[in-house]
Amino acid sequence: MQDVNWVALSIFVLLFGFITWLGFIAAHWRKGDLDQLHEWGLGGRRFGTIVTWFLVGGDLYTAYTFIAVPALAFGAGAIAFFAVPYTILIYPILFLVFPRLWHVCHKHGYITAGDFVRGRFGNRWLALAIAVTGLVATMPYIALQLVGIQVVIGAMGISGTGFVADLPLIIAFVILAAFTYSSGLRAPASIAIVKDILIYITAFAAVIVVPIQLGGFGKIFSAVPVQKLLLAVPGPTTTGSYGVYATLALGSALALFLYPHSLTGILSASSGHAIRRNAAMLPGYSFMLGLLALIGFFAIAAGVASLPEYAIGFKQFGNNFAVPALFLHTFPSWFVGIAFAAIGIGALVPAAIMSIAAANLYTRNIHREFINKSPTDKQEAQMAKWVSLIVKLGALVFILFIPTQYAIQLQLLGGIWIIQTLPAVMLGVYTRWFNDWALLVGWAIGTVAGTTMAVVMNLTPSYPVALGGYTFPGYTAFYTLILNLLLAVVLTPVFNAMRAKKKPADETVAADYFA
Amino acid sequence: MSAARKKKTRGWSWWYLLFVIQYAVVLWPPFYNKAEPYWLGIPFFYWSQLAFVLISAALTAVVYFATDD
Numbered sequence: 001m002q003d004v005n006w007v008a009l010s011i012f013v014l015l016f017g018f019i020t021w022l023g024f025i026a027a028h029w030r031k032g033d034l035d036q037l038h039e040w041g042l043g044g045r046r047f048g049t050i051v052t053w054f055l056v057g058g059d060l061y062t063a064y065t066f067i068a069v070p071a072l073a074f075g076a077g078a079i080a081f082f083a084v085p086y087t088i089l090i091y092p093i094l095f096l097v098f099p100r101l102w103h104v105c106h107k108h109g110y111i112t113a114g115d116f117v118r119g120r121f122g123n124r125w126l127a128l129a130i131a132v133t134g135l136v137a138t139m140p141y142i143a144l145q146l147v148g149i150q151v152v153i154g155a156m157g158i159s160g161t162g163f164v165a166d167l168p169l170i171i172a173f174v175i176l177a178a179f180t181y182s183s184g185l186r187a188p189a190s191i192a193i194v195k196d197i198l199i200y201i202t203a204f205a206a207v208i209v210v211p212i213q214l215g216g217f218g219k220i221f222s223a224v225p226v227q228k229l230l231l232a233v234p235g236p237t238t239t240g241s242y243g244v245y246a247t248l249a250l251g252s253a254l255a256l257f258l259y260p261h262s263l264t265g266i267l268s269a270s271s272g273h274a275i276r277r278n279a280a281m282l283p284g285y286s287f288m289l290g291l292l293a294l295i296g297f298f299a300i301a302a303g304v305a306s307l308p309e310y311a312i313g314f315k316q317f318g319n320n321f322a323v324p325a326l327f328l329h330t331f332p333s334w335f336v337g338i339a340f341a342a343i344g345i346g347a348l349v350p351a352a353i354m355s356i357a358a359a360n361l362y363t364r365n366i367h368r369e370f371i372n373k374s375p376t377d378k379q380e381a382q383m384a385k386w387v388s389l390i391v392k393l394g395a396l397v398f399i400l401f402i403p404t405q406y407a408i409q410l411q412l413l414g415g416i417w418i419i420q421t422l423p424a425v426m427l428g429v430y431t432r433w434f435n436d437w438a439l440l441v442g443w444a445i446g447t448v449a450g451t452t453m454a455v456v457m458n459l460t461p462s463y464p465v466a467l468g469g470y471t472f473p474g475y476t477a478f479y480t481l482i483l484n485l486l487l488a489v490v491l492t493p494v495f496n497a498m499r500a501k502k503k504p505a506d507e508t509v510a511a512d513y514f515a
Numbered sequence: 516m517s518a519a520r521k522k523k524t525r526g527w528s529w530w531y532l533l534f535v536i537q538y539a540v541v542l543w544p545p546f547y548n549k550a551e552p553y554w555l556g557i558p559f560f561y562w563s564q565l566a567f568v569l570i571s572a573a574l575t576a577v578v579y580f581a582t583d584d
C-alpha cells in the first residue's frame with residue numbers, strides 16, 4: 001500500500017484525542033445520577049432542540065452512510081440518489097408519530113420500543129419480538145460503523161499483518177467502549193457536535209473544491225456514463241427502476257425510526273416540541289447527504305479508480321474506497337486528516353448510540369422481563385453498561401474475523417427485519433385495535449418471508465413481484481411490511497373471537513399521547 | 516392552551532396535506548427522471564431533488580408554526 005501519510009495521521013490522532021477527552025468529561029454535562037438507566041441511557045431526557053439536532057443528525061447520518069452512498073453512486077449511478085427522497089420522507093413521520101411516542105414514553109418511563117409495546121398491548125412475547133428484532137438489526141449496523149473507520153485508517157497508509165493490522169481499529173474501539181461505559185448517551189451527544197461540524201466542513205469543501213479542480217459540474221456529469229446518469233425508463237409491462245427507487249425510499253423511511261438507536265436519540269429530547277422543530281431542521285443533513293452522493297460522481301470524473309496509487313485500496317475495500325481516494329487525490333494532507341477524522345469520529349457517534357440502545361433493549365425487555373424481575377435502579381443501569389460493552393465486543397469480533405460483505409448483507413436483512421415492528425410500534429401509537437397475537441403472527445411471517453425473498457434474490461434489496469403479466473420490482477422490506485399488515489388486520493378479529501379471556505390491559509390512556 | 520388549539524395539536528389538521536404533497540412528488544420518479552433542464556451543469560434529476568429537500572423543510576416548518584403553539 002502507499003506510504004503512511006504522516007500529516008493526515010497526526011491531525012486524525014489529534015482530533016481523536018480531543019473527542020476522547022470530550023467523551024469522558026461529558027459525564028459531568030447536565031449532571032445526573034448515572035446509576036439510573038434513563039440518565040445513562042437517555043441522557044436524562046434533557047436535550048433541547050439544538051443538542052437533539054446534533055445528536056439525531058449524528059446518529060442517523062452515519063459514517064457508513066457517508067462512505068456507502070457515494071460508493072453506490074460511484075458504482076451504480078442514479079439509483080443511489082434514492083437516499084435523498086428517503087430523507088425527505090422521514091420527516092413527516094418524525095413530525096406526526098414521534099412526539100406522541102415521546103409523550104407516552106415520558107409519562108410511563110419507557111426507554112425502548114419494547115417497553116412501549118409491553119405497556120400498550122400487555123403481551124411480553126410481542127415485546128420480546130420487538131426487542132430481539134431491534135438487537136439483531138442493530139448488531140451488523142454497529143459492525144458497519146467499524147468498517148468506516150477501517151477504510152479511512154487503511155487510506156492513511158497504515159497497514160501491517162496480523163494483530164498489528166487490526167491494532168488501530170482495536171484502539172478506536174477501546175476508546176469508544178470506555179467513554180460509552182462511563183458517560184452513557186451524554187458522550188455521543190457531545191461528540192456529535194464536533195463530528196457534525198467536521199462533516200459539514202468536509203462536505204462543503206468537497207463540493208466546492210473538487211468541481212473547480214475538475215472544470216465544473218458540466219464536465220463532471222459528462223464524464224458519467226449515460227446509463228448511470230438517470231434511472232432506466234421502465235418497459236411497458238413493468239414498473240422497473242422507478243418502482244425500485246420509490247419503494248427503496250419509502251421502505252427505508254418507514255424503517256428508519258424503528259431502529260433502536262433512532263428511538264434512543266428521539267426519546268432523549270426534552271419535549272415533543274423539540275422533536276417537531278427537528279423535523280423541520282434535520283433536512284439540513286439530508287441536503288448534505290445529497291451533496292455527498294454527488295461526490296461519487298466526482299470520483300468517477302476524477303478517474304481515481306484507474307490511478308495506480310489507489311489500486312490496492314480499491315482491491316481491499318471495493319467501491320467504499322472511492323471517497324477516501326478522491327479526498328487523497330484532491331486535498332492537501334492536513335485537510336485529508338480533517339476529512340478522515342470526520343468519518344472516523346462519525347463512526348463512533350452512532351456506534352455508541354447503537355450500543356446504548358441495544359443495552360437498553362436487553363436490560364429492559366429481556367433481563368428485567370424474564371430473568372430478574374425487580375432489579376434496583378443501580379443494578380439495571382450497571383447491567384446496561386455491561387451489555388453495551390458486550391455488544392461492541394461482538395461487533396468488533398465480527399469485523400475482525402468475518403468478511404465485511406457479511407456485515408453489509410446482514411445490515412440489508414436488518415432493514416427487512418426492523419420494518420416488521422412497524423404495526424406494533426408506529427400504529428400502536430395511534431390505536432389499540434390490533435390483537436397482540438395477530439401482530440406477533442404478522443411480525444413472524446413478515447420476517448420469514450422477507451428473509452426468504454432476500455436470500456432468493458442473492459441478498460440484494462429488491463424483489464420482482466409478478467402479477468398478471470406485469471412485474472413490480474421493489475424493496476423487499478416494503479412488500480413484506482404489506483404482507484405483515486394484511487395478516488395483522490385479517491387475524492385481529494379472528495383471534496379476538498377465539499380469545500376466551502378479556503384482552504390484556506392497556507397501561508396507557510389517550511391523554512398520555514399529548515402534551 | 517385554548518381548547519380549540521389543543522384539539523388542533525391532537526387530531527387531524529388540514530395543514531398535514533402539505534406532507535401529502537411531499538410524498539406525492541417524491542414517490543413519482545417520472546416527475547424528475549430527466550437530464551434537462553441543467554442548472555450549473557447539474558442534470559435536473561439531481562438538482563431538483565436537492566431543491567426539494569429545501570422545499571420540504573420549508574413546508575414542514577409551515578406545518579410546525581401552523582399547528583404548534
